[in-house]
Amino acid sequence: MAKRLKNGAAKDGWIEVRGARTHNLQNIDVKIPRGKFVVLSGVSGSGKSSLAFDTLYAEGQRRYIESLSSYARQFLGQMKKPDCDSIEGLSPAISIDQKQGSHNPRSTVATVTEIMDYMRLLWARVGLPHCPDCGKEVARRTVQEIVDDVLWRFEGHAVAVWSPAVRDRKGTHADLFRALVEQGYLGGKVNGRDANFENPPELEKNLRHDIDVRIDRIRLERVTRQRLTEAVEAGLRLGAGAVAIESLKAPKLKKSDDPDEQRFQTGQGESIAYSEEFACPEHGAFLPEMSPRVFSFNNPLGACPSCQGLGVQRNFSPDLVIDRLATVGEGCITPFRRSMMSGWYRTQMTQTCEHYGIPHDVPFGQLDDEAQDIMLNGSGDTIITFNFVSQKGSSYQMVRPWEGVFARLRRTYTDTSSNRTRSRLTSYMTDEPCPDCRGQKLNNAVSMVTVGGVSLPEISFCSVLEALAVVQNWRIGGLDDTWSRLEREEPHTPTVSKTEHLDERSLFIAHDIIKEIESRLRFLALVGLDYLTLDRRANTLSGGESQRIRLATQIGTRLTGVMYVLDEPSIGLHPRDNGRLLETLRELTSLGNTLLVVEHDEATLRQADWLVDLGPGAGKEGGRVVSNGSLEQLLNTKESVTGAYLSGRKSIPLPEDRATPDDDRWLVVTGARQNNLQDIDVRIPLGCIVAVSGVSGSGKSSLVTSTIAPSLQRKLHGADTTPGSHDKIEGYELIDKTIVINQSPIGRTPRSNPATYTGAFSPIRDLFTQTNLAKERGYQPGQFSFNVRGGRCEACKGGGSSKLEMNFLPDVWVVCDICKGKRYTRETLEVKWRGKNIHDVLEMNVTEACDFFANQRSIYRILSTIRDVGLGYIRLGQPATTLSGGEAQRVKLATQLHRPATKHTVYILDEPTTGLALADVHQLIEVLLRLRRNGHTVIIIEHHLDVIKCADWVIDLGPEGGERGGLVVAEGTPEEITQNPDSYTGKHLLSFV
Ligand SMILES: [Zn+2]
Ligand SMILES: [Zn+2]
Ligand SMILES: [Zn+2]
Incomplete structure (x- = not known):
């Protein structure tokens, strides 16, 4: 590899960066070989992304924009040159990050x-179109093609040309007969019988009829081609695009040596139908045209008319409507229970039970299928006598069929004028495949083209x-x-x-x-x-999946000479599949592209052509080039944290203690069937760290994110969530709270920041209010808020920057001219605590702030937890929008660390190691262990083997993705998993435990 590298680098040259100072980069120079697979490594906050995305990619973009017309540029004028002296050797840049590509609900993997x-x-x-009624293949032809084919098959025959003028249509059709005679068409068939149109049979007005017109009778020879053409044209016109040829008399068979000629010997009496429109000779026209737009469910020509191309319809979900553990007498229909007329419904259901002899004191789930069907779908024609007695004693009788739970719910839903009732009922509905197109989204005719x-x-x-x-x-x-x-x-x-x-x-x-x-x-x-x-x-799709999809799309375009900047392409990928991803990425470099990959995955780091390690620490302790060159060079760099973990000088140890599952404390999900889950039962030990593993698509998210999390939120917090299909969940009464800690931002605008999110900002403002100057001026805490009028800069309303809408481009935030980004009025900034004003404090990073507020207990307690989760480098006032998903997740975790053990909380995390270097993973594991030692449960979807090995319990799903997954392959301690020959995770975990 070394040889290839040297030669390659010489041939393709270098990208040379001088004096880069973006964010925390410390005026660095760095040379990167072109046409190579280059990995940028380092701990979170070390400056990898600042170099890859905010310097190299941003400059590539800027140069691209410079090359555009001045008209286009006027909208883009705000693009700042990255803070950097010079960059040479840069290629056009394409970045593929993990941001979700599309929010259009109609976008699919295929689109x-x-x-x-x-x-x-x-x-x-x-x-090939097929008639949606009879399924027969129907080819579309031009008149010329039809004539050619007829001559080919019927040469020498005496034929009749037939036109299907009326198909299955009601009426006497007297006008049609008259018109036909006027045009000289005197005979044909009516409902299959020979008829004379001058003296047509009388047709029953209310019945459906077929009328075939005999256009012509011809003896087919080459010389009669013109007459045939005219007859076919007339036939198509009359028959709405369809015509049929019948052989009245076949010529005498002549011996031929040409096999082709023999093949098309058509028999006497045979008839063949042709269509110009896509029309079935039996059932008429069904396709307007054969064009790409017809095959789109976004186009009315192609979409299923029932669901407008969505493929789904909202319907009441049996899982949500029925409480299978309750009896009819107890009110097993949940929406009836919450209705104002719950007694009325219960009486009707009980009396329906009595009519049929169905027990109403047995849980609904234990009734036989027929009984359940009657209750849910009604009694059909069977009439039942219902007797009601009001509270005052008056009685009332109603004699009618029982309409069924679902019919009743649907009727209420459509009839009600109350928005509240409708929205209450909506919570019992789920999207079911559209019954007309069976989820195919296209209409019948289109979906039958093959x-x-x-x-x-x-x-x-x-x-x-x-x-x-x-x-x-x-x-x-x-x-x-x-x-x-x-x-x-x-x-x-x-x-x-x-x-x-x-x-x-x-x-x-x-x-x-x-x-x-x-x-x-x-x-x-x-x-x-x-x-x-x-x-x-x-x-x-997960962020990793959509990134890999866009990657595949890129490779498909086969561009060359491009610099691709990628953010952790291995995310969400099981170690089993990682090798092939790397091979595929290599194809990009072999096409002559440069690959800059910000990555933490060990396998990726080990096979890179070139490694740029930034650091050594985060924030002000980082931003320098620690190592720039081969893997060996990195391994031998004492200062490099990455090198320390890769060389084994440092490692993530197995935890000192493992929690052992307690016999009486399990969360048990029965019959989980969401997406590809195959009706599985899953047992989760409480008070443990439980890792849910498996190859991509094996069903981890379907189980944890779509089933367990929403059912706990529903059961424990009454949340209006729709859990994935499952029979029941038990053991939730042992839990007080459930918190999903995902990588979504801690706020949507630059106004939210770690200080406000964690609650540290409020005691900090109080501190400023207690200074002498603030007291003198009578300042309240609101003076130091950037969210309310008073002390903030009104030009930017305390934002420090304002949003510039860019029409067709993402919005741009521009620093406020008045306060120069300081967010507060000059008067407010005059107030200082220990020499720092409120803006200075927001500019501090968490580690600095911990020192600064070391003696302020309430502030220090919050800030030190943020530092402990490895985020000492983020600034207190850092806009939420600039935190990575992994950073946002850890800010959320930090705010949880003080939850008392008396409240048993289940934390649910989906791939929390996204964006984390090994050193950061190490810290994250410490945080998870702290939560568990406080008595809480942590359920974590993860591929990272260092995390899995530190779990107390592993549930491995699979064995494959999609339909061939969805089963529990192995469960137990990490050590037990490695002993399971069926588990891919176990195989890869073996060298870790
Ligand atoms: Zn047909
Ligand atoms: Zn449909
Ligand atoms: Zn301002």
């Missing part, structure tokens, strides 16, 4: 990767892996050598099995389109996303 655009084109070009035997919805429901198999079957009638690289079994789903090799004509037309689709699918599979279905909604 964001452009796969859908190509598939629509493919279906429009070579798709390519190689497969419809567009069928391929959309496929996973990336299955779709890749379909495409290769089209192309070569089998699979190519990609599969050996993938190490995945060939999928044998119904869709894959029925895929046919395309005929030569279709392949010729579709060659380029299929190439585009296949290369995208191949890359998605290679970056470990083989389990995602093409119709998976983009807004449900």
Whole structure:
């Protein structure tokens, strides 16, 4: 590798940065080889992102904008040059970060990767339409094609040209008969019988009829081509695009040596239908055109009319409506219980039970299927006598069928005029697949167009892996050598099995389109996303998944000479799939691109061509180049924290103590079925750190984020959440509180910051109020707030900067001209505590503030916890919008550290190591151990093996992603997991414990 590196670097040259000072970068010079796989490492806050994104990428962007027209530039004038003396050798830059790409609820994996655009084109070009009524293939032809085909099949025959003028339509059709006669069409068939139109049969007005018009009778020879053409044209016109040819008399068979000629010997009496529109000769026209837009559910021509192309309809969910543990007598229908007329409903249900002899003192879940069906879906035609007695004693009788719980709920929902009732009922509804299109989003006619035997919805429901198999079957009638690289079994789903090799004509037309689709699918599979279905909604993808999708899209474009700046591409990826991601990234460099990757993953660091390690610490202790060169150089750099962990000089130890699960304290989820979970039971020991592991797509988030978290929030806090499908959850009464600590920002505007979020700002303001000057002037705490009028700068309303809306670009924040970003009035800033004004305090980082407020107990207590979670480098007033997801998550964790053990809290974290170097992971684990030692439970979705090894209990899901996952593969202590031969996690964990 060293040799390649030297040669390569010489050939491709260097990117040379001089005097970089962005954020905490300390006026550094750094040389980075072009055309290489370069990793930037260092602890959080060391300056990696400042160099990669805020200096190199920002400058690349700025130069790009400079190259635009002056008109475009006037909107972009605010783009600042990064604080840097010079950068040489820079290429055009593309950044792929983890921000969610799309918020459009209609975006899917297939649309964001452009796969859908190509598939629509493919279906429009070579798709075969089928009649939605009878399923017969219908080819669209021009008049010329029809005439050519008729001559080919019927040459020498005496034929009749038929036009299906009326199909299955009510009426006497007397006007039509008259018009036909006027045009010279005297005969044909009415409802299949020969008829003379001059003297037509009388038709019953209210019945449906068929009328076929005989346009012409011709003996077909080459010379009668013109007459045939006219007849076909007339027939198509009358028959709304359809025409049929019947052989009245076949010529005598002549012996021929040409096999082709024999094949098309049409028999006497045979008839063939042709269509110009996509019209079935039996059932009429069904497709307006074959164009890409028709294959879009965003277009009215293609969308299912029932759900407008959404694929789902809101419906009452049995899981939410029925309390299966309660009896009819107790009111097992939850929304009825909360209704004003709960007694009325209960009486009706009890009396329905009595009518059928169904017990009403048995939990609903234990009633037999038929009994449940009657209660839920009604008694049908069976009439029941209901007797009611009011509280005052008057009685009242009602004789009618029981309409059923769901019909009743639906009726209330549509009839009610109360918004409150409607919104209350909405909380019992979930999105169900649309019954008309079965979730296919397209209308029937469109979804029956096939390519190689497969419809567009069928391929959309496929996973990336299955779709890749379909495409290769089209192309070569089998699979190519990609599969050996993938190490995945060939999928044998119904869709894959029925895929046919395309005929030569279709392949010729579709060659380029299929190439585009296949290369995208191949890359998605290679970056470990083989389990995602093409119709998976983009807004449900994790940050890591959507980053890898955009990466695959980039590789598909095959640009060269570009500098890609990536942020932790390994996030969310199981160690098993990491190797292939790295191979795929290598393809970017072999195309001649430079890859700058901000990464903490050890495997990625070890295989980099070149490593830039920043640090050694965070914030003011960082911002320097600690090592710039090969891996060996990094390992031998004493000062490097990264090098210390990589070389083993430092390591994350196994925890000194493990919590042992207590027999009586388990949280048990039964029958979890959300997404790909296969009706599993999961047991979580309370008072432990529980790691939920498994390859991507194995069902970790479906279990933890979509099922456990929302059901606990619902049970414990009455939250209006919809948990994923499951039978029941037990043991929650042992828990007092549940808190989901995710990586969402601690605030949406630059006004929120760590000081306000953690509550440290309030005692700090009090401190300033108690100074002599503040007392003299009579300042209240509000004087030092930037959120209310008084002491703040009114020009920027205390923001320090103001938002400039950029129309088609992201908003830009510009520093306030009046206060120069200091947020307060000059008078307010005159008030000082120990020589610092309120703005100075907000500018301090947490470590500095800890020293500064060391004797102020209430302030110190809060700030020291932020420092303890490894965020000593963030500033108290640092805008929430500039904190990374990992930093925001740790700020939230810090505010939890003082929760007393008497309140048993379950903390739920989804991949908290995102953005963390090993040194930071070390600190995070310490925080989690502190929470657990305080008696709380921590449930954590994680791939990071250092975290998994420190857990008390591991639940490993899998074995694969998607449909082949969703099972509990192994559970137990980390040591027990390593002994399980079925667990991929166990295999990789072996060297860690
Ligand atoms: Zn049909
Ligand atoms: Zn629909
Ligand atoms: Zn201002």
